Amino acid sequence: MSVLNPLKPSERMKIPRQESIEQSANDRSRNFLEVSFGLNEERARVEATRCLECKNPICTEGCPVEIDIRSFIQAILQKDYLGAVKKIREANSLPAICGRVCPQEEQCEAVCTLGKKNPAVAIGKLERFVADYEMENNLFSVPEISIRREGKVAIVGSGPSGLTCAAELAKLGYKVTIFEALHAVGGVLRYGIPEFRLPRKILDLETERIKALGVEIITNFVVGRTATIDEFFGEWGFSAVFLGTGAGSPHFMGIPGESASGVYSANEFLTRVNLMKAYQFPDYDTPIRAGKRVAVIGGGNTAMDAVRTAKRLGAEKAHLVYRRSKKEMPARVEEVHHAEQEGIEFLLMTNPVRILTDGQNWVVGMECQRMELGEPDDSGRRKPVPIPGSNFVIDIDTVIEAVGQAPNPIIQATTPGLKIGKKGVVVTDESQRTSRDGIFAGGDLSRGGATVILAMRDGKLAAAAIHEYLSRKQTNHEDDSPLYTNSYCQYIS
Amino acid sequence: MFPILGKEQLSPTITKFVVHAPYIARKRQAGNFVIVRVIETGERIPLTIAEGDSDEGSITLIVQAVGKTTKLLCSKEIGDQLVDVVGPLGNPTEIAKDSVVACIGGGVGTAELYPITKALHEHNNKIYTIIGARNKDLIILESEMAECSDHLFVTTDDGSYKRKGLVTHQLKDLLDAQVEIDAVYAIGPLPMMKAVSQLTEHYGIKTYVSLNAVMVDGTGMCGGCRVSVDGQMKFACVDGPEFDGHEVDFDELMKRNRTYVDFEQEADRTYCEAHKSRVVA
Numbered sequence: 131m132s133v134l135n136p137l138k139p140s141e142r143m144k145i146p147r148q149e150s151i152e153q154s155a156n157d158r159s160r161n162f163l164e165v166s167f168g169l170n171e172e173r174a175r176v177e178a179t180r181c182l183e184c185k186n187p188i189c190t191e192g193c194p195v196e197i198d199i200r201s202f203i204q205a206i207l208q209k210d211y212l213g214a215v216k217k218i219r220e221a222n223s224l225p226a227i228c229g230r231v232c233p234q235e236e237q238c239e240a241v242c243t244l245g246k247k248n249p250a251v252a253i254g255k256l257e258r259f260v261a262d263y264e265m266e267n268n269l270f271s272v273p274e275i276s277i278r279r280e281g282k283v284a285i286v287g288s289g290p291s292g293l294t295c296a297a298e299l300a301k302l303g304y305k306v307t308i309f310e311a312l313h314a315v316g317g318v319l320r321y322g323i324p325e326f327r328l329p330r331k332i333l334d335l336e337t338e339r340i341k342a343l344g345v346e347i348i349t350n351f352v353v354g355r356t357a358t359i360d361e362f363f364g365e366w367g368f369s370a371v372f373l374g375t376g377a378g379s380p381h382f383m384g385i386p387g388e389s390a391s392g393v394y395s396a397n398e399f400l401t402r403v404n405l406m407k408a409y410q411f412p413d414y415d416t417p418i419r420a421g422k423r424v425a426v427i428g429g430g431n432t433a434m435d436a437v438r439t440a441k442r443l444g445a446e447k448a449h450l451v452y453r454r455s456k457k458e459m460p461a462r463v464e465e466v467h468h469a470e471q472e473g474i475e476f477l478l479m480t481n482p483v484r485i486l487t488d489g490q491n492w493v494v495g496m497e498c499q500r501m502e503l504g505e506p507d508d509s510g511r512r513k514p515v516p517i518p519g520s521n522f523v524i525d526i527d528t529v530i531e532a533v534g535q536a537p538n539p540i541i542q543a544t545t546p547g548l549k550i551g552k553k554g555v556v557v558t559d560e561s562q563r564t565s566r567d568g569i570f571a572g573g574d575l576s577r578g579g580a581t582v583i584l585a586m587r588d589g590k591l592a593a594a595a596i597h598e599y600l601s602r603k604q605t606n607h608e609d610d611s612p613l614y615t616n617s618y619c620q621y622i623s
Numbered sequence: 624m625f626p627i628l629g630k631e632q633l634s635p636t637i638t639k640f641v642v643h644a645p646y647i648a649r650k651r652q653a654g655n656f657v658i659v660r661v662i663e664t665g666e667r668i669p670l671t672i673a674e675g676d677s678d679e680g681s682i683t684l685i686v687q688a689v690g691k692t693t694k695l696l697c698s699k700e701i702g703d704q705l706v707d708v709v710g711p712l713g714n715p716t717e718i719a720k721d722s723v724v725a726c727i728g729g730g731v732g733t734a735e736l737y738p739i740t741k742a743l744h745e746h747n748n749k750i751y752t753i754i755g756a757r758n759k760d761l762i763i764l765e766s767e768m769a770e771c772s773d774h775l776f777v778t779t780d781d782g783s784y785k786r787k788g789l790v791t792h793q794l795k796d797l798l799d800a801q802v803e804i805d806a807v808y809a810i811g812p813l814p815m816m817k818a819v820s821q822l823t824e825h826y827g828i829k830t831y832v833s834l835n836a837v838m839v840d841g842t843g844m845c846g847g848c849r850v851s852v853d854g855q856m857k858f859a860c861v862d863g864p865e866f867d868g869h870e871v872d873f874d875e876l877m878k879r880n881r882t883y884v885d886f887e888q889e890a891d892r893t894y895c896e897a898h899k900s901r902v903v904a
């Protein structure tokens with residue numbers, strides 16, 4: 131028992147888990163404002179008292195970036211919210227984002243000791259609470275960077291892996307430049323995850339913080355096209371490169387009718403809405419055919435975001451078509467729950483076989499097939515198999531496919547010697563080193579589709595490995611060729 | 624930001640811009656394009672890089688005002704800035720060497736064809752060029768094309784300039800006159816590229832077309848630009864934009880390109896109403 135929290139463990143266990151304050155399902159399914167307002171101070175403090183302050187805080191092991199969870203919760207007990215967020219920032223530079231989108235239920239909260247018999251401590255919600263506190267009160271201070279180190283590092287891609295790697299290296303004193311293909315920073319956080327789950331204000335603020343560390347960000351720059359990695363090492367004068375280009379190339383199912391007008395990949399649909407703000411047409415110029423009767427295919431976070439977005443854009447019917455049962459859905463539990471509350475209709479154990487079109491190639495329906503679970507496949511999940519004669523047609527005008535994605539091959543194709551693995555991922559060792567000297571990679575590019583926090587973890591590990599690599603290079607500097615040349619520095623400083 | 628360094632009116636609706644984009648100028652090759660966003664609230668549109676000057680750090684874009692975004696762009700002046708220009712995107716054109724080729728440009732497609740014709744010329748090809756448009760006003764780059772071609776033919780649909788008729792009429796005459804052509808490069812409106820491809824298929828001549836699918840990112844991320852080529856799904860921005868014209872499903876693409884017509888008309892109408900005095904034709 132700690133001095134901060136006089137309650138006995140048995141008493142703590144009796145306190146119910148505190149819930150976020152949320153917009154009603156009816157209101158929010160018609161707007162793009164954030165669904166959840168998080169915990170207020172009172173609830174956060176009650177929630178913090180539930181923590182058992184374990185001697186062996188196993189929760190930290192469940193967190194991919196190993197946040198000292200017990201200590202930050204103790205700071206909340208002391209009302210030292212700034213201290214709490216500082217504790218988190220030691221391990222995680224994007225707490226307001228992770229507190230919102232991390233699959234906590236599978237990570238820190240999945241192993242929490244309290245969670246064995248009772249609902250686990252709402253670690254993610256507490257993380258968000260203190261991060262929001264810092265933001266709302268404008269308390270973030272840029273860490274002092276005391277040393278400047280030799281060596282410039284290029285970061286390719288501004289998703290969570292790239293942003294994290296950049297921040298860590300900048301704090302170590304390196305000169306860092308991020309190159310981003312799109313006109314805006316954030317990767318999936320910008321173009322994929324919708325505003326109603328992650329307000330853009332947060333992303334903009336985090337970007338500003340990374341810039342405040344001295345990191346330079348160049349947008350509209352497609353590495354592999356605008357310049358190649360080998361040019362980065364040559365004329366651009368970079369000594370190391372981190373690749374965090376994600377897995378942005380969408381898959382299609384390969385069923386008839388996919389070329390119709392009204393069929394989108396989830397990437398296109400979400401990009402038009404989130405990045406290009408098509409929902410504000412004609413104030414913004416990018417159009418979108420949102421549809422009145424929409425079917426989204428898939429069961430992951432992407433599918434959930436697409437179907438909830440379609441609903442917000444005015445769909446009268448928004449279906450989610452998934453070939454297994456709800457239990458197998460890869461999406462976060464909270465998101466599935468929110469989608470159900472918002473009136474999304476789940477067509478489970480159902481697989482599309484054909485998109486029906488009219489003479490002008492517009493979507494007018496989709497033929498589906500009922501499935502049943504058969505023998506377990508390689509992944510151990512029972513494989514869905516079609517039930518003969520079960521075909522039926524759903525009446526829809528828009529189809530959005532969220533059936534997975536692969537790394538974009540532009541960099542791999544223009545960087546000789548980079549080892550590529552299954553499904554186009556870049557192969558790395560456990561320190562995020564690729565097959566080429568000085569090139570590191572992480573996030574979805576090396577994992578296929580994963581999560582924000584795993585991308586951040588890779589970015590952190592890569593920063594450490596780059597630091598090690600450059601330090602070693604510095605000491606051997608004498609017998610090595612010159613570390614960098616200056617011919618293109620004019621462009622990047 | 625990408626400042627406009629030069630502007631020239633090539634026809635009432637077609638404008639040439641020189642834009643400061645130093646990285647792109649160094650890397651661009653014939654057949655590459657850029658994605659441009661004119662203003663913060665604007666959409667991303669693809670435009671071919673007509674020329675590049677790596678010393679000056681500039682690229683040339685030739686734009687036909689057809690809808691809101693291109694009209695807005697054409698209203699920009701020297702010194703104005705484009706918020707985003709990204710590239711060079713797409714695969715460069717496969718440039719033949721020491722052979723006989725026909726280059727066929729329709730409307731503003733001639734601007735897209737120009738860098739390719741120039742590259743073909745530099746690789747010692749014998750070039751028959753045919754440029755066509757609806758009327759005289761829409762014929763662009765005639766002297767530039769003449770400079771890099773061995774023979775130049777011009778057609779207009781209405782006969783207001785040079786030969787009355789379609790580019791395919793001229794091409795068919797050449798082929799029937801037993802001119803030995805090894806390959807055809809055709810860029811223009813989809814119906815034109817389709818007609819050229821049908822004609823050359825009959826004669827068994829390899830034909831490259833450049834597909835103007837609707838694009839968003841231009842880097843292979845959205846799949847919006849997908850086209851059917853030889854029954855396979857391809858992304859025009861990264862697998863193209865050039866494809867074998869005999870394998871392209873033009874009818875499908877023409878239908879797909881109509882996906883947003885009503886939005887485009889609305890955007891165009893509101894833009895024109897708000898900018899009555901400044902808008903070109």
Ligand SMILES: Cc1cc2nc3c(=O)[nH]c(=O)nc-3n(C[C@H](O)[C@H](O)[C@H](O)COP(=O)(O)OP(=O)(O)OC[C@H]3O[C@@H](n4cnc5c(N)ncnc54)[C@H](O)[C@@H]3O)c2cc1C
Pocket residue numbers: 231232233286287288289290291292309310311312315316317318319322323351352353354374375376377378400431432433435462538540541572573574575579580581582583585
């Ligand atoms: C719709 C959606 C919802 C999701 N929801 C969640 C969630 O709730 N929780 C969660 O943990 N995870 C979620 N994920 C997964 C998570 O977003 C990703 O795992 C994570 O963003 C991967 O980060 P990254 O840094 O590897 O790459 P990305 O975020 O994909 O960023 C890659 C960046 O690199 C840029 N790039 C690509 N190629 C080049 C190039 N050649 N040159 C320059 N730049 C380039 C891209 O434009 C992009 O900005 C979701 C994913 C999607 C698509």
Ligand SMILES: Cc1cc2nc3c(=O)[nH]c(=O)nc-3n(C[C@H](O)[C@H](O)[C@H](O)COP(=O)(O)OP(=O)(O)OC[C@H]3O[C@@H](n4cnc5c(N)ncnc54)[C@H](O)[C@@H]3O)c2cc1C
Pocket residue numbers: 656666667668669670671672684685686687688689690691692693694731734735834835836837838839864880881884887888891
């Ligand atoms: C690879 C490529 C290279 C091109 N090069 C040139 C060029 O050098 N010069 C030039 O004048 N035009 C070029 N275009 C066409 C140009 O992109 C369109 O004219 C422009 O996008 C129209 O936008 P708008 O708002 O003015 O007109 P809108 O009224 O919005 O559209 C008019 C028509 O343009 C097409 N279009 C609309 N939006 C897009 C988009 N985002 N991407 C592609 N096509 C679209 C559609 O077919 C539409 O029906 C090129 C297109 C492609 C795909």
Ligand code: SF4
Pocket residue numbers: 192193194195196197199222228229232233234237238239253254257583
């Ligand atoms: S970053 Fe994610 S896993 Fe780690 S403590 Fe926060 S919510 Fe849990």
Ligand code: SF4
Pocket residue numbers: 180181182183184187188189190199200241242243244245251253
């Ligand atoms: S495991 Fe759970 S109860 Fe124990 S310290 Fe961590 S959050 Fe608190």
Ligand code: FES
Pocket residue numbers: 837838839840841842843844845846847848849858859860861
């Ligand atoms: S424009 Fe998005 S994939 Fe081609």
